[in-house]
Amino acid sequence: MKDLDFFRTICEAHAPSGREDWLYSIIEDNFKEFGETTITKLNNMYIHKRGTTSSKLMIMSHADEVFLMVKEISKDGFIKFEGFGIDAKSLVSQEVIIHGRENISGIVALKYNYNDKEKNKVSMENLYIETGLSRERLKDIVGLGDYITLDRKMVRLLNNNVSCKSIDNRASIFAMYICAEELKNVNSDLGVYFVCSCQEEVGHRGAKMVSYDIKPDIGIALDVTFDSGMLGDSNRENKLGKGPVICIGPNIHTKIRNRLIQTADKYNIPYQVEVEPGNTGTDAWDIQTSVGGIATILISIPIRYMHTSVEVVNLEDIRNTGRLLARFIQELKESELEGLFCF
Amino acid sequence: MFLEKLCNSIGPSGYEDQIRNVIKDELSTFNDNILVDRMGNIIVNKDKQDNSSPKIMVISHMDEAGLIITAYNKDGTLKFSTLGDIDKNSLPCKTVLIGNKKIPGVIGIKPIHVQSKKERNEDISYESMCIDIGAFSEDECRKVVSLGDFVIFNSEFSSFGDNLLKGKALDNRIGCSVLLELLKEDLNCNLYGVFNVQGNIDQRGIYAAAYNVDPDLVIILDTINSIDYMEIPSYFRTSKLREGPVIPFKGGQCIFDRDIVESIRNKADDIGIPYQKIGNTQGEGELKAAYLTTSNCKTASILLPCRYMNSNISVCSLADYDNTLILLKSYLEDYSIK
Numbered sequence: 279m280k281d282l283d284f285f286r287t288i289c290e291a292h293a294p295s296g297r298e299d300w301l302y303s304i305i306e307d308n309f310k311e312f313g314e315t316t317i318t319k320l321n322n323m324y325i326h327k328r329g330t331t332s333s334k335l336m337i338m339s340h341a342d343e344v345f346l347m348v349k350e351i352s353k354d355g356f357i358k359f360e361g362f363g364i365d366a367k368s369l370v371s372q373e374v375i376i377h378g379r380e381n382i383s384g385i386v387a388l389k390y391n392y393n394d395k396e397k398n399k400v401s402m403e404n405l406y407i408e409t410g411l412s413r414e415r416l417k418d419i420v421g422l423g424d425y426i427t428l429d430r431k432m433v434r435l436l437n438n439n440v441s442c443k444s445i446d447n448r449a450s451i452f453a454m455y456i457c458a459e460e461l462k463n464v465n466s467d468l469g470v471y472f473v474c475s476c477q478e479e480v481g482h483r484g485a486k487m488v489s490y491d492i493k494p495d496i497g498i499a500l501d502v503t504f505d506s507g508m509l510g511d512s513n514r515e516n517k518l519g520k521g522p523v524i525c526i527g528p529n530i531h532t533k534i535r536n537r538l539i540q541t542a543d544k545y546n547i548p549y550q551v552e553v554e555p556g557n558t559g560t561d562a563w564d565i566q567t568s569v570g571g572i573a574t575i576l577i578s579i580p581i582r583y584m585h586t587s588v589e590v591v592n593l594e595d596i597r598n599t600g601r602l603l604a605r606f607i608q609e610l611k612e613s614e615l616e617g618l619f620c621f
Numbered sequence: 622m623f624l625e626k627l628c629n630s631i632g633p634s635g636y637e638d639q640i641r642n643v644i645k646d647e648l649s650t651f652n653d654n655i656l657v658d659r660m661g662n663i664i665v666n667k668d669k670q671d672n673s674s675p676k677i678m679v680i681s682h683m684d685e686a687g688l689i690i691t692a693y694n695k696d697g698t699l700k701f702s703t704l705g706d707i708d709k710n711s712l713p714c715k716t717v718l719i720g721n722k723k724i725p726g727v728i729g730i731k732p733i734h735v736q737s738k739k740e741r742n743e744d745i746s747y748e749s750m751c752i753d754i755g756a757f758s759e760d761e762c763r764k765v766v767s768l769g770d771f772v773i774f775n776s777e778f779s780s781f782g783d784n785l786l787k788g789k790a791l792d793n794r795i796g797c798s799v800l801l802e803l804l805k806e807d808l809n810c811n812l813y814g815v816f817n818v819q820g821n822i823d824q825r826g827i828y829a830a831a832y833n834v835d836p837d838l839v840i841i842l843d844t845i846n847s848i849d850y851m852e853i854p855s856y857f858r859t860s861k862l863r864e865g866p867v868i869p870f871k872g873g874q875c876i877f878d879r880d881i882v883e884s885i886r887n888k889a890d891d892i893g894i895p896y897q898k899i900g901n902t903q904g905e906g907e908l909k910a911a912y913l914t915t916s917n918c919k920t921a922s923i924l925l926p927c928r929y930m931n932s933n934i935s936v937c938s939l940a941d942y943d944n945t946l947i948l949l950k951s952y953l954e955d956y957s958i959k
Contacts, residue, residue: 585732
């Protein structure tokens with residue numbers, strides 16, 4: 279399966295916040311047939327597929343992943359680090375890649391304390407990375423502030439579920455890819471911008487930049503959300519394999535959201551609903567208030583074990599997200615827009 | 622190197638079938654005197670002296686740290702416990718293979734975003750982890766995985782850093798690899814090579830093997846946790862990576878034969894092999910079995926330093942490996958001449 283290879287490649291690739299460009303040659307290779315590619319100064323990337331009118335729809339998936347950063351090289355040649363979005367408990371004995379002058383592999387070690395078992399508590403302060411290199415060699419290759427990312431090969435599980443690092447949010451990039459494939463021979467009214475945004479994990483910063491660049495009429499943020507399993511979020515009803523999750527709340531434009539649900543019902547595409555009473559914690563939050571207000575919706579793909587190296591996602595959920603988007607875009611007429619935007 | 626195949630093979634304590642076959646197949650390429658006892662230990666005899674000289678048993682456990690499935694959760698995930706001594710802090714977010722069918726799974730934990738303040742400050746517990754095979758329901762999971770199925774880590778063996786190795790099961794496949802190479806040599810002695818089971822749960826395989834062989838000298842070939850890193854005060858540093866095998870006087874509850882230990886150390890000095898002297902190996906209590914059962918014979922142990930022993934990924938030194946092999950070879954030749 280060619281498209282699964284694409285998904286595997288982007289998940290296993292490394293793109294911490296700020297270095298989304300490390301991903302972009304792979305994305306460009308796979309998306310260039312769909313439209314014109316632009317990469318902005320701060321590492322946002324968009325692929326523009328022209329529509330028959332001047333109205334614009336933007337689909338945005340953030341490209342960055344959670345990461346660690348080199349803070350200090352210890353006397354005995356170990357790396358101390360700072361974490362961004364990663365639970366210290368998920369790191370012990372984890373294999374990582376340190377992006378220094380060259381990429382080297384490392385293992386996260388827990389500081390051992392014979393004296394006092396209490397001090398064995400897992401916290402960022404008690405974690406170090408071993409590289410198997412002497413301090414001198416390490417200092418030649420690695421400097422303070424260098425990025426560190428998780429190292430994981432994708433694993434296939436039952437029921438078309440797969441596990442890897444960075445499924446947050448490469449699953450959404452893959453959904454955009456499915457959508458673009460579906461739209462290949464479609465001339466939609468609205469022009470479509472497929473956006474890979476930067477720096478979501480450190481405060482959805484790319485979303486604003488791109489919104490002002492493109493000034494879209496409709497903004498659709500794609501991200502991942504929590505499932506409701508035993509170790510998920512019990513305040514939701516999301517289940518893996520039950521389809522994309524459509525968000526409801528003040529961050530979401532009601533009429534556009536209802537229009538999307540109409541499309542899903544019409545084409546029998548499964549979907550789920552989740553409620554976010556406030557900040558959705560996604561790019562949608564920043565798109566909505568940009569450029570004097572953008573009609574924004576959020577579609578999420580449910581995953582398990584978010585921000586770990588073993589995030590689990592269902593491939594059918596991703597495919598259905600792509601299909602739903604494609605059908606929505608295909609059907610949406612420019613003439614409808616005024617009615618949709620009118621309060 | 623053959624060690625790669627040994628490390629990537631499957632065999633947690635009590636479920637050593639696959640690794641036993643891998644070792645047996647390798648042994649059978651050069652030796653036909655192979656016996657498997659009732660507990661599952663492999664015993665190989667290589668006698669160059671027509672049974673006239675003392676029996677030397679070199680023993681190396683072949684099992685690895687693993688997990689075991691204990692119950693099903695309602696959402697289709699699994700509960701588990703450990704087989705052997707594993708620091709549970711090292712368990713979250715690893716990929717695993719379940720049972721002989723090698724069903725892939727991952728060890729999940731609650732995302733940091735949805736952990737309560739209390740959960741964030743708590744240590745990891747078995748209740749806060751699960752193994753996920755992607756099943757959508759408990760019923761589906763029951764059809765694929767059985768209670769008591771063993772679980773091993775899905776980590777690939779590879780070289781690491783500066784002349785080091787990383788992989789799962791280096792404890793004690795590295796010892797098995799040294800022993801295999803030793804058995805390939807034509808040493809002028811009455812050598813019994815034993816690959817024992819259940820090394821990680823109190824070295825239970827040794828009881829049976831020692832009874833069956835009835836040796837005059839036992840040398841235990843194993844790994845030792847190398848805690849030589851990260852601001853650890855020197856008096857807690859049990860062993861250092863890259864500084865040669867550890868030859869202790871005492872290991873856990875096992876007091877070794879002082880003469881033998883000293884003769885091995887002298888041999889190392891003679892041929893210029895670095896080694897580490899340790900009075901006592903703290904927390905390595907599993908060596909007791911050999912001492913208790915074979916108290917009629919002399920016992921010593923040679924231990925290879927290993928970082929992050931008993932976790933999904935551990936690290937050993939190639940130089941330590943080579944030095945251990947050279948030292949043992951040279952010592953055994955010498956021992957039988959005496």
